[in-house]
Each structure stands twice: as structure tokens, then as C-alpha cells.
Amino acid sequence: MAKQTKFTKDQYIKWYESMLLMRKFEEKCGQLYIQQKFGGFCHLYIGQEAVVAGTVSGSKKGDKHITAYRDHVHPIGLGMHPKYVMAELYGKSTGCSKGKGGSMHMFSKELNFMGGHGIVGAQIPMGAGIAFGDMYKGNDNVTFCSFGDGAARQGALHETFNMAMVWKIPVVFIIENNNYAMGTSVARTTNVTDMSKIGDSYEMPSESVDGMSVESVHDAIKRASDHCRKGEGPYLLDIRTYRYKGHSMSDPQKYRTKEEVSEWKSKDPLEKVLSAIQDKKYATEKQLEEIKQRVKGLVEEAVTFAEESPFPEASELYKDVYVEENYPFVTD
Amino acid sequence: MRVIQFRDALNEAMNEEMRRDENVYLMGEEVAEYNGAYKVSQGMLDEFGPRRVIDTPIAELGFAGIAVGSAMNGLRPIVEFMTWNFAILAADQIINSAAKMLQMSGGQFNVPIVFRGGNGTAGQLGATHSQSFEAFYAHVPGLKVITPSNPYDAKGLLKAAIRDDNPVVFLESERMYGEKGEVPEGEYVLPIGKANIRRQGSDCTIVSFGKIIKIAEEAAETLAKEGINVEIIDLRTIRPWDEECVINSVKKTNRLLIVEESWPVASIASEITYRVQREAFDYLDAPIKRLTQSDTPFAFSPTLIEEALPHPKDVFDAVKSLMYR
Ligand SMILES: Cc1ncc(C[n+]2csc(CCOP(=O)(O)OP(=O)(O)O)c2C)c(N)n1
Ligand SMILES: [Mg+2]
Numbered sequence: 001m002a003k004q005t006k007f008t009k010d011q012y013i014k015w016y017e018s019m020l021l022m023r024k025f026e027e028k029c030g031q032l033y034i035q036q037k038f039g040g041f042c043h044l045y046i047g048q049e050a051v052v053a054g055t056v057s058g059s060k061k062g063d064k065h066i067t068a069y070r071d072h073v074h075p076i077g078l079g080m081h082p083k084y085v086m087a088e089l090y091g092k093s094t095g096c097s098k099g100k101g102g103s104m105h106m107f108s109k110e111l112n113f114m115g116g117h118g119i120v121g122a123q124i125p126m127g128a129g130i131a132f133g134d135m136y137k138g139n140d141n142v143t144f145c146s147f148g149d150g151a152a153r154q155g156a157l158h159e160t161f162n163m164a165m166v167w168k169i170p171v172v173f174i175i176e177n178n179n180y181a182m183g184t185s186v187a188r189t190t191n192v193t194d195m196s197k198i199g200d201s202y203e204m205p206s207e208s209v210d211g212m213s214v215e216s217v218h219d220a221i222k223r224a225s226d227h228c229r230k231g232e233g234p235y236l237l238d239i240r241t242y243r244y245k246g247h248s249m250s251d252p253q254k255y256r257t258k259e260e261v262s263e264w265k266s267k268d269p270l271e272k273v274l275s276a277i278q279d280k281k282y283a284t285e286k287q288l289e290e291i292k293q294r295v296k297g298l299v300e301e302a303v304t305f306a307e308e309s310p311f312p313e314a315s316e317l318y319k320d321v322y323v324e325e326n327y328p329f330v331t332d
Numbered sequence: 333m334r335v336i337q338f339r340d341a342l343n344e345a346m347n348e349e350m351r352r353d354e355n356v357y358l359m360g361e362e363v364a365e366y367n368g369a370y371k372v373s374q375g376m377l378d379e380f381g382p383r384r385v386i387d388t389p390i391a392e393l394g395f396a397g398i399a400v401g402s403a404m405n406g407l408r409p410i411v412e413f414m415t416w417n418f419a420i421l422a423a424d425q426i427i428n429s430a431a432k433m434l435q436m437s438g439g440q441f442n443v444p445i446v447f448r449g450g451n452g453t454a455g456q457l458g459a460t461h462s463q464s465f466e467a468f469y470a471h472v473p474g475l476k477v478i479t480p481s482n483p484y485d486a487k488g489l490l491k492a493a494i495r496d497d498n499p500v501v502f503l504e505s506e507r508m509y510g511e512k513g514e515v516p517e518g519e520y521v522l523p524i525g526k527a528n529i530r531r532q533g534s535d536c537t538i539v540s541f542g543k544i545i546k547i548a549e550e551a552a553e554t555l556a557k558e559g560i561n562v563e564i565i566d567l568r569t570i571r572p573w574d575e576e577c578v579i580n581s582v583k584k585t586n587r588l589l590i591v592e593e594s595w596p597v598a599s600i601a602s603e604i605t606y607r608v609q610r611e612a613f614d615y616l617d618a619p620i621k622r623l624t625q626s627d628t629p630f631a632f633s634p635t636l637i638e639e640a641l642p643h644p645k646d647v648f649d650a651v652k653s654l655m656y657r
Contacts (some may be wrong), residue, residue, distance in 0.1 A: 040632065041457035091456060091633035102458040102632030118460040119418065120390050153389035154421070181390055183366035189389035255365065311635035321628045329627040330596045 006143045007215060008280040011057065013291075015214050016273045018105070019049040021295045022073040028299050029089065033249050037307075038090045040103050043070040047244035050269035051176055052077040054217025055144050059225060062139065064112045064188060066127045067146040069104035070176070070243075073117035074146075078111040082298055083305035092309035099312045100320065120181075121154030121282055123147060124173070125201050128164045128234070131171035142228040144217060144221070150181020153189055161202045161234070170228035172221065173199075174234045177211070183255040199236035211241030212267040241269075248274040333516055339372045339509040341483035342448075345490035346373070346410060348519055350380055354407060356494060357384040359399055360449075361469030362595070369414045370509045386418055395503060396422035396447070400429045403445040403499075410494060413449035416465045416503060422447075430499035431474030446493045451479070451503035452542060452593050453630055456637065462630035464594035469501040470571040470603070477570040479503045479542040482511035485568055488522030496524060503570075505543045527574035529581070533561035536651050537581040539604060540591040541567040544642070548591050551647035562651060570600055578604065579611045586617040587654045591647060596624040618654045623647060 034043040045052070048070075055065070056077045059321045067074050072089070075096060076082050088095025089103050097107050097116075104118035114130055117123040128147025134141040151157075152175055164171055175195050179186050187193050199206030205227060209220040217239060224235035242264035246253050277283050283291075318329055336344075350356045357380075360370045362385040364377040377385045388395040392413065413419040419426065422604055430443045452464040470477045476498055480486040486504070493500040526571035530545070531552055538548045545566055551561045563581050567573050582588050589643035590601040608620060623642040630640055 037455075040458070040633070088632075091635070093633075097632075099633035100459075100631040100636065102456055104461070105632070106457050118458055119421075150390045153391045155391060155393050182362055182369065184362065185388070188365075188387065263606050306627060312631075312633050314635060314639040316633075317626055317628050317631060317639050332596075332622070332628065 007218075009280070012273060012277050012282050014278070015053050016055065016270075016277055017291050017295065019053045019075055019214070019270045019273060020291065021082065021298060022049045022052065022076055024295050024299050025076060025085070025302065026072060028303065030245065030249070032272045032303070040085060041069070041248045042103055042220050043248050044243070044245045045070055045073045046265065047268070048176060048178060048211065048241045049073065050214040050217050051174070051211050051239050051241050053147075053176065055128070055174065055221050057214075058218040058221025058254060059142070059144060062112070063140040063225070064114055064130045064134070064143040066114040066130060066143065067121060068125045068148055068151060069116065069118045070148070071104065071106045075106050075108050075111060075113050078108070078113055080108055080111055080113075081302070083302040086302035086306040087309050090306040090309070091311060092303065092306055093312040094309040097296050098316065098320070100316070121147060121151040121156050124151065124154065125160045127173070128160045128169050128171045128277045131169045132167070133167075135170055140229045141170070142225045144174055145171050146176050149175055149186050149195060150184065150189070152195060155168065157198070161199065161204060164169045164234040165202045165204055168231060168233035169295070170231070171234045172224040172228060173234060175236070175238045176241060177238050178241050180247070180255065182247045184249070185255065189248065194238075196236065196238040201209070204234055206236035207236065207241045209237050211239040212264075212269045212272065214269055214273055333514040335512050336483055336515050337509065338483045338486055338504070338511045338513070339370060339374075340513050341487035342372050342490055342504065343374055343376070345494070347376065347488045348378065349491055349494040350384060356408045356410065358410045358412065358438050359386040359388055359395055361388055361390055361414050361423060363387060363412050368412070370506060372509065373412065391435055392418050392421040396425040397429065400425050400433075400443055403430075403443045404433065404441045408444045410446045410448060413447065414541065415450040415461065415506060417461050417463050419447065419449065420589070426469070426475070426499070426501070427472050431472050432582040432642065434498070435474065442497050443499045444497045446490070446500045446502055448490070448502035448504060450506035450509070452505050452507070453625070453637070453641065454506035456632050456634065458632045459629035464542070465501070465503060467599050468571045469583045469596055470600060474499065475571065476500045477503070478524065478568065479570055480568060481542050481545045481566050483511070483515050485522060485528070485566070487515055488520050489524070489568060491521045492524050495521065503542065506544050522568070524586070525572045525574060527571045528566045528568055529563060529577070530566045531562065531564040533563035533585065535560045535585055536562045536587040536589060536654055537565060537578070537585045538562050538589045538591060538647070538651070539565045539567060539578055541570060541600075542593055544591055544593040547642060547644045548647050550644040551651065554641060554648055555651055556642070560651060560655060560657070573604070575607055575611070579608065582608055582612045583615045588616070589647070589650050589654060590620070590621065590622040591642065592624045594625055596622065596627055599624055618656065621650050621654055623650055
């Protein structure tokens with residue numbers, strides 16, 4: 001893992017506020033889900049925040065982002081007000097996908113967030129395709145395509161890696177490697193447990209990254225995207241992280257020990273950013289308290305907004321299926 | 333009679349067949365150590381060990397193909413898909429390999445395999461996680477397609493599917509796994525291709541299958557109070573479907589409503605409608621009707637779900653209109 005660069009005070013404060021918001025938002029989602037305020041699945045990102053925070057800070061405007069179904073905080077990290085994500089979880093018409101996509105299908109064209117995808121691995125080729133679009137247009141935008149360690153087992157990854165190398169597609173493949181796909185550890189699905197080696201047979205530049213350190217993620221994202229922007233093709237980052245909660249809300253987690261979970265929690269990415277800020281005296285306790293209050297306010301606002309927003313009208317069912325407004329649906 | 337969950341009925345069917353035939357094995361995501369994402373394979377790893385109860389990576393195309401190959405070489409795999417939505421990735425092996433092998437090899441290689449898993453809508457999971465595949469797979473010659481609607485049928489039909497020498501697509505439901513029903517102790521096998529008349533009636537025939545049949549049963553109670561007696565046929569097997577049973581019923585009631593959980597275009601309802609107008613045209617007192625999901629992807633919001641699926645009231649209204657009442 002490469003040496004870390006120096007980061008500004010501003011950067012640290014931004015990371016802290018953004019990661020704290022992700023954490024608090026997800027904690028709230030967990031509570032609301034248990035209270036049955038919304039239905040469906042609920043996949044929380046708690047523990048993995050540095051991956052999104054470092055990806056966002058290491059990317060530039062114009063870059064594109066795509067991920068899997070564990071997608072509540074990606075749009076928030078990119079700057080979306082959390083109320084639009086919460087409203088989507090509630091299935092409200094004000095949600096970022098108009099209440100049509102739900103927890104696994106968040107989208108924001110405005111923020112270049114190309115989804116939230118529920119089919120494991122589907123975003124791997126699509127991510128390369130989005131990057132292909134920018135390459136075709138001749139700009140220097142890069143696509144950040146995130147997927148889980150479990151998703152990396154889909155055959156589509158190999159087809160895509162090969163084409164991305166041959167065509168020098170400017171895509172950064174990010175394995176959000178939390179070591180588990182539901183109840184299955186990486187070691188139980190492969191004999192190549194170092195996932196950065198997946199790129200080797202395509203000679204794709206690849207590295208492992210400490211996903212509990214936002215600085216490391218940021219640096220790796222920079223290296224990878226610089227490579228892409230120079231027209232040298234794709235890059236693979238195996239970002240080692242951990243989900244503190246179960247796969248979704250109904251997971252007894254018998255596949256791992258409490259000790260393992262607490263060991264990872266001792267490397268908490270949010271705590272690390274906070275102590276860096278405190279060590280470097282980048283903020284006073286009062287300023288930190290203000291951040292906490294601001295985050296709390298945003299989360300509360302998100303819940304109120306979601307609860308008060310209307311559900312979509314029944315007629316919305318027949319909108320957004322085709323681009324035409326007068327498509328002849330079969331109705332009996 | 334004893335009452336057990338749908339998932340336990342499936343579990344018993346697999347256990348009994350695996351005890352009976354050493355060549356039967358189970359493969360899929362989370363089926364072994366996790367005991368199944370929906371706990372259908374609870375305890376199977378303990379009984380049969382990792383040679384016969386096999387966890388796979390998330391690689392539907394690959395493991396479905398491995399299972400097909402093993403079936404060509406004498407094994408009898410049961411492939412569990414966490415849900416059928418994910419089996420779309422494996423559709424190449426199901427449709428191009430399993431379904432066609434016997435014919436392409438001039439009768440040399442049959443593929444005795446069961447592909448099974450959750451099918452259909454299951455609440456607020458969004459469009460990718462809410463699809464029903466009866467019509468997709470029933471379209472394909474070489475496959476048999478089964479959709480049980482209760483624990484008793486699930487057990488008897490799954491055992492039949494495992495014993496069948498052809499590839500069988502077995503469509504369950506995430507929403508039904510916890511449902512309970514009467515299942516006798518001991519072994520029994522239900523015939524593939526035979527429908528079940530769930531309710532006798534003389535005024536109107538309702539054909540349905542899978543969990544949506546419940547709305548027909550609910551409506552039937554209300555209709556009975558108005559003196560309208562419907563006959564409810566549970567198809568159980570979608571390919572081949574029990575034409576004789578449906579035609580005989582229509583000849584008796586002279587009216588037909590088909591209730592299907594999936595989309596209307598090129599549906600099972602379309603197919604049944606064709607056959608009935610060919611075989612019983614002169615017996616029909618009203619044009620055939622169908623109730624299906626809306627002709628749209630299944631959206632997430634509860635209000636849109638409410639709108640997309642038919643309800644008992646819709647069945648009630650449809651039957652009344654078929655009766656011109
Ligand atoms: C094609 C497909 N197969 C199976 C599933 C069911 N499923 C949803 S998430 C998941 C595990 C994915 O694990 P990973 O890629 O490591 O992501 P993580 O949940 O750890 O973020 C599985 C098997 C699915 N959604 N799509
Ligand atoms: Mg994972």
C-alpha cells in the first residue's frame with residue numbers, strides 16, 4: 001500500500017461530516033426498518049463509509065458512479081440530501097427514484113449516480129459501459145464501478161475485465177470487499193483469497209487498499225483514476241472493509257464471531273477520522289458538536305420529509321416504463 | 333393431519349429423495365452452511381454432508397451449467413436459485429443446454445435435473461426481484477414447469493420432479509415458504525401434468541396457479557353468498573398443463589376466468605384462452621376473461637404494488653361480469 005499524501009483541514013472536516021452523516025443515516029434506517037416504517041430489504045453500509053467517502057473525494061465532477069444494492073449512502077456521499085434517499089426507502093413520490101426503485105435502486109442523474117442495482121454483478125459490465133460512453137465522447141471522465149466480494153464471482157466480471165483491457169476503457173473497478181457475501185466468506189468461494197489478483201490474468205493494474213482508512217482509499221482512487229484519465233485503461237482496487245451489521249436486517253450472523261466483528265470495529269474509519277481531527281487540532285469540541293447537531297438535523301429532516309411526502313399516484317404505474325407517454329399497454 | 337410449513341414440505345421432499353437415490357444432490361447459494369437463504373435446506377448439510385449439499389459462489393450461469401453437465405453424466409441435481417430472478421443469468425444453461433440436450437443428442441443424453449427457487453412478487457423488492465417465470469419457461473419445449481400453491485402439493489410435486497428424467501423448472505414463492513398446510517406423514521408423489529379441482533362449482537370456472545390462487549378462493553366465498561358457485565382449478569403443472577380438466581370444467585360452467593400473477597402479454601392465460609376457444613368454443617356463454625399483473629415492471633412503492641396486482645374484489649367483479657350480473 002502506497003504512502004499517504006497530506007490532506008487539508010477542510011478535507012478532514014468534510015470526510016468527518018460526510019461519514020458521520022452516512023453512519024447516522026444508516027443507524028436511523030435500521031431503527032425505522034425494525035419499527036416497520038418501510039418494507040423491502042434494508043442493506044446497511046455501516047463500517048464501510050470510508051470507501052464511499054474516499055471515492056467521492058478522490059474523484060472529480062463529471063465522473064460517474066455505479067454500485068450494487070447496498071446503495072443508501074453512495075448518493076448521500078455524492079451530495080444528495082438524505083431526505084431523497086429516505087423518501088425512496090419509504091416508497092414516496094419524492095424519493096430519488098420517485099418511489100419506484102426502492103432501497104436497492106437509488107438513482108440520481110444530476111449527481112452522475114447511475115444506480116443502485118439489485119442483481120448481483122449486473123453493474124460490472126454496465127459500469128464499463130458507462131465509462132465506454134465517456135471514452136467514446138472523448139472526455140476525461142472516469143467511472144467508479146463498485147461491487148461486492150461476492151459479486152466478483154459472477155462470470156460477467158471476467159468478460160468485462162477482458163474487454164475493458166482490450167478497449168482501454170476508463171473504469172475503476174472497486175471491490176467493496178467486506179469479506180462476506182451474505183453468509184459466505186471469501187475463503188469459502190475461492191482459492192485466490194487475495195482479490196487484487198483477479199486482475200492479473202488480464203494484466204489489469206490492481207492493488208489492495210485499506211478500506212478502513214479514508215486517506216488510503218482517497219489515494220488509491222487518485223492513482224487509479226489518473227491511470228484511467230491518461231487513457232491507459234481500467235484499474236482494479238480491492239478495498240478491504242467490513243460491514244458491522246448483518247447482510248440485511250434478517251441475518252443471524254452465525255458465520256462470524258463476535259470477536260471478529262469487534263476487532264474490525266476497533267479500526268473504525270469514522271473514529272479514525274475523528275481522532276485525526278482531534279490530534280491535529282483541526283476542530284474544537286464545539287465545532288465537532290456543531291457538526292453532530294447538523295447531521296442529526298439532516299437525519300431528522302429526512303425522516304420527517306419521508307413521512308410527510310405522498311405516495312405515488314396509481315397512474316404513475318404506467319409512467320416511466322416507456323419513453324413515450326402514450327404507449328399502448330395491455331390493460332385486460 | 334399434521335400441519336407443516338411450505339419450506340418444510342420441500343425440505344422433506346428433498347431429504348426423502350436424497351435418501352432414496354444416492355445420485356440426487358443439492359447445489360446453490362447458501363444452501364449448505366447457512367441452511368438456505370429461506371431455510372428450505374435446513375439440516376441437509378448435517379445429514380448428507382458437503383459432498384451432496386453444496387454451497388456455490390454467486391455464479392448462477394456457472395453452477396447451473398455444472399449441474400447440467402453432471403446430469404448428462406448420470407447424476408440427478410437439484411439446483412436451488414435464491415430466487416428465479418437470479419436464474420435469468422443461468423437461462424442459457426436451462427434453455428440452451430438442459431431443454432435441448434435430449435433432442436440434439438438424438439435421444440442419447442437426457443438431463444434429469446430440477447431447477448427450483450422462489451418465484452413471483454414478494455412485496456417491496458423492486459422490479460428486478462419480483463418476476464414470475466411460468467410463461468418464460470413454459471414457452472420452451474423440453475422443459476416441464478411446475479408451480480405448487482400449498483405445502484401438500486409442494487412436497488408431492490417436488491418428489492415427482494426429482495424422479496422425473498427431464499429438466500423440471502419448479503417455481504416456489506418467497507411469500508409462501510412460511511405458510512402452513514396439512515401434509516400427511518410418509519411418502520407420496522403427485523403426478524406431473526394433473527390439475528387439482530380445489531373447489532367444485534357450476535357457474536364459472538376459475539383457473540389459476542401459485543400463490544395468487546388465494547384471491548380466487550377468497551372471492552369464491554363472497555360469490556357463494558350471492559348464490560354464484562365457482563369452480564377453482566389449480567393447474568399445479570404449467571407445462572404440460574391439464575387441458576382435459578380445464579376443458580371439462582368449462583363445458584360444465586360455460587364461463588372461464590384465468591387468474592395469473594404475471595404479466596398479460598404472451599402469458600399462460602393467453603395460451604389457455606387459445607386452447608379453450610379451440611376445444612370448447614360452442615360451450616362458452618361469455619368471452620374468456622383474465623386477471624393478471626399490470627403490464628408494467630413491478631414498482632417498489634406500496635401504492636403501486638396495490639395497483640399492479642389483482643385483488644379478490646377484481647375476481648368478484650370479473651366473475652359477475654362473466655355471469656352478466
Ligand atoms: C444474480 C444474483 N444472485 C443472487 C442474489 C442474491 N444476493 C443478494 S446480495 C448477495 C450477496 C452479495 O454479496 P457481496 O457481493 O459480497 O456484497 P455485500 O452484500 O457484501 O455488499 C446475494 C447472493 C442477487 N441479488 N443477484
Ligand atoms: Mg461482501
